[in-house]
Amino acid sequence: xxxxxxxxxxxxxxxxxxxxxxxxxxxxxxxxxxxxxxxxxxxxxxxxxxxxxxxxxxxxxxxxxxxxxxxxxxxxxxxxxxxxxxxxxxxxxxxxxxxxxxxxxxxxxxxxxxxxxxxxxxxxxxxxxxxxxxxxxxxxxxxxxxxxxxxxxxxxxxxxxxxxxxxxxxxxxxxxxxxxxxxxxxxxxxxxxxxxxxxxxxxxxxxxxxxxxxxxxxxxxxxxxxxxxxxxxxxxxxxxxxxxxxxxxxxxxxxxxxxxxxxxxxxxxxxxxxxxxxxxxxxxxxxxxxxxxxxxxxxxxxxxxxxxxxxxxxxxxxxxxxxxxxxxxxxxxxxxxxxxxxxxxxxxxx
Numbered sequence: 001x002x003x004x005x006x007x008x009x010x011x012x013x014x015x016x017x018x019x020x021x022x023x024x025x026x027x028x029x030x031x032x033x034x035x036x037x038x039x040x041x042x043x044x045x046x047x048x049x050x051x052x053x054x055x056x057x058x059x060x061x062x063x064x065x066x067x068x069x070x071x072x073x074x075x076x077x078x079x080x081x082x083x084x085x086x087x088x089x090x091x092x093x094x095x096x097x098x099x100x101x102x103x104x105x106x107x108x109x110x111x112x113x114x115x116x117x118x119x120x121x122x123x124x125x126x127x128x129x130x131x132x133x134x135x136x137x138x139x140x141x142x143x144x145x146x147x148x149x150x151x152x153x154x155x156x157x158x159x160x161x162x163x164x165x166x167x168x169x170x171x172x173x174x175x176x177x178x179x180x181x182x183x184x185x186x187x188x189x190x191x192x193x194x195x196x197x198x199x200x201x202x203x204x205x206x207x208x209x210x211x212x213x214x215x216x217x218x219x220x221x222x223x224x225x226x227x228x229x230x231x232x233x234x235x236x237x238x239x240x241x242x243x244x245x246x247x248x249x250x251x252x253x254x255x256x257x258x259x260x261x262x263x264x265x266x267x268x269x270x271x272x273x274x275x276x277x278x279x280x281x282x283x284x285x286x287x288x289x290x291x292x293x294x295x296x297x298x299x300x301x302x303x304x305x306x307x308x309x310x311x312x313x314x315x316x317x318x319x320x321x322x323x324x325x326x327x328x329x330x331x332x333x334x335x336x337x338x339x340x341x342x343x344x345x346x347x348x349x350x
Contacts, residue, residue: 111162116151
């Protein structure tokens with residue numbers, strides 16, 4: 001773009017300088033006798049005929065020089081793409097040249113036809129070409145020049161027949177390399193994209209997985225870590241990665257576990273407390289624990305412990321009984337003192 005503007009500015013400068021040079025040349029030759037001329041002095045009629053010839057040659061030179069500069073400036077504009085067509089779509093049949101824009105050389109987008117030469121262009125290409133060619137005061141004239149035949153003051157109109165013909169052409173889906181074999185009409189290509197099974201989409205559960213649309217349903221129902229899942233044992237509903245995790249299995253109340261006392265029994269976790277109350281391998285307190293026995297035999301060995309330690313248990317029981325008698329005596333004495341004090345206070349009050 002900067003190169004094109006530089007060419008246009010250069011074109012303005014060269015045009016002005018050339019016209020000034022021609023004007024000064026013609027003015028300096030206005031007198032009949034040119035002292036700097038090496039040719040013999042001409043008579044008045046010969047002078048005017050030569051003056052006219054020099055004018056014609058000068059104007060011809062200027063016009064030819066400016067036409068070269070204009071062409072070079074416009075070529076810079078043409079090198080820049082003027083519109084973005086659907087180049088990612090490949091037509092099933094070879095695309096005829098008549099459906100190609102004369103500027104961007106891509107398939108026509110909103111086809112327009114010029115009235116001067118019948119050439120077809122994209123609407124955006126013509127509008128952008130006009131706006132860019134109109135840069136600078138002198139080059140406003142260039143905005144009215146046909147890009148193809150160089151006709152001044154050309155007009156263009158919308159060409160619906162080509163639009164209908166192009167819209168009916170078959171194209172390959174842009175996902176053909178991924179496996180899509182659908183061949184929609186050119187006009188329906190965007191509609192097909194919205195439903196194409198081979199378009200990459202994100203998992204709707206939010207796991208971040210990218211997959212083909214055709215695989216989305218299977219992924220969300222059978223493979224996604226965030227899919228809804230129900231525990232087969234306890235019936236709790238949650239995300240798959242949580243329900244199937246070791247954390248859930250460690251607290252699930254319906255998971256079958258083994259007895260921690262190594263009795264060999266298996267039961268649900270929620271039944272562990274009731275099992276411990278009857279498990280023969282569970283450690284239990286001696287019946288004389290309140291009397292002071294600190295032994296914790298297995299439940300299956302409790303009777304044997306009671307028989308073996310009967311004498312010891314009786315001694316512990318007597319000691320506990322004596323301690324209780326002393327405690328009761330101290331309590332009785334304290335109560336008698338408190339009662340006597342209470343009676344004295346009542347007597348004093350009366």
